[in-house]
Amino acid sequence: MFADKLNEIREALTFDDVLLTPMRSPVDPVEIDVSSLVSRHIRVKTPVVSSPMDTVTEADMAIAMARNGGIGIIHRNLTANAQSQMISKVKREESIKIRNVHTIEPETSIADAREIMRSKNIAGMPVISNDKLVGIVTRRDIEFVGEGKKFVSEIMIKDVIYARDEIDIEDAKQVLYKNRIEKLPLIDSNGRVVGLITAKDIITRKNFPSASRDEEGQLLVGAAIGPFDIERAITLEKAGADLIVIDTAHAHNEKVMNAIKKLRKAVTVDLIGGNIATKEAAEDLIALEVDGIRVGIGPGSICTTRVIAGVGVPQITAISDVAEVAIKHGVPVIADGGVRFSGDIVKAIAAGADTVMLGSLLAGTDESPGTEMIMNGRKYKSYRGMGSMGVMRTGISDRYGKISSTKYVAEGIEGAVPYRGKIEDVLFQLVGGMKSGMGYVGAPNIDTLRKKGKFIKITANGLRENHPHDVRIVSEPPNYQMYQV
Secondary structure, eight states: OHHHHTTOOOOOGGGGGEEEEOOOOOOOOOOBOEEEEEETTTTESSSSSOOOOTTSSSSHHHHHHHHTOEEEEEOOOSOOHHHHHHHHHHHSSSSSSSSOOBOTTTTTBHHHHHHHHHHOOHHHHHHHHEEEEEEEEEHHHHTTTTTTTTTTTGSSBOOOOOTTOOOOOOHHHHHHHHOOOSOOOOOTSSSOOEEEEEEEHHHHHHTTOOOOOTTTOOBEEEEEEEEEEEHHHHHHHHHHOOOOEESSSOSSSSSHHHHHHHHHHHSEEEEEEEEEOOOHHHHHHHHOOOOOEEEOSSSSSSBBBBHOOOOOHHHHHHHHHHHHHHHHTTTTEEEOOOOOOOHHHHHHHTTTTTTTEEEEHHHHHHOOOOOOOEEEEEEEEEOOOOSSHHHHHHOOOOSSSSSSOOOOOOOOOEEEOOOOOOOHHHHHHHHHHHHHHHHHOOOOOOOHHHHHHOEOOOOOOOOOHHHOOOOOOOOOOOHHHHTTT
């Protein structure tokens, strides 16, 4: 019996075990399209998703990820209200037409108006009386208010330039330019304010042409929930989350799958199920009508699941197995964990992934919420697994299976990663490496890479040969140096 188990052992591979074979290529890297589906209904222009970890993705990271063509998943080591506020911040950061406009009344004191603008981080508000637009007040009006002025009605601009809600963006630009104004309130047929167009949003949109945006022009953002937290899922959907990630270490668990079935009925936004690593798990999750699958059991740099629990599947094999099932049903695959170089992203996609989820490579950026530190004269930022003891003691304790109600068995560590600068620079190097790899394979887009990419297995000496060797390095380009710990 036990001998049979050993005889049936299957070989499994990960990133360092394989390379892609270069092929005759009709494309140059500059021509390559790396847009891809992250879920059934959401496409991103850069196939990178930031991980829902409390040292990786909060509002600032989600904004930067979306502006640079990817998408961020806000972690759940927060109250549902705090997580919702972060989603709202992302959705309000950009918009063709801002909805749910903050308004104010003429009788509001200037002190209160100043506090509202500060707390909401807004630069101006329409003034409303009896549901009708009667003025507009800006931060500049308040900053230069004269002594003795006490109420908004005394300083607001009364002759407001406005437009009907049906106006298109090009006509709105002309109105803003012609009247030298920065904000254009939008009203309906009854004179009620139903939206706002700002010059700032138009300029920002021009500066980030490849941003991931929804139909309203707002940045795309996702959020993580526990597998049993239906109320949080409903709250996050109302806050504007474009997709929800069911954040659990082992989604192929019957209690988790029953919970996913209930979640599917409770919300209408796209649901990402995971994590899993086998064909059987993929079949079962797809049967629950998830819109995407997150693949990875233990490949992350701060994850100890494989050595603590003795389970897992090397990541290239896990991606390939899950994708073989998912592609038949049109369900996108997110490869989560194990990516250390841009070449690993190319390998992950060639193995069947649609996008990759990154943690450590993004944790060292300016936009991550980790703590900065100096070690041996070099700058680092904190990075920890969501199964680490620190997370389990202070917040999340349901991502991994509980053994006791009072003690924890951690499946992650706490560490630090090198400081890497701005997220846009990191993504530029990662995407540049991807396009280079796709050029070698002759793949003009992600779908072709998944179909056309061919792997060869390499030896330990082949792995050594992959990296710079037999020289003393005196200068490293940024696209290699960024990976060094």
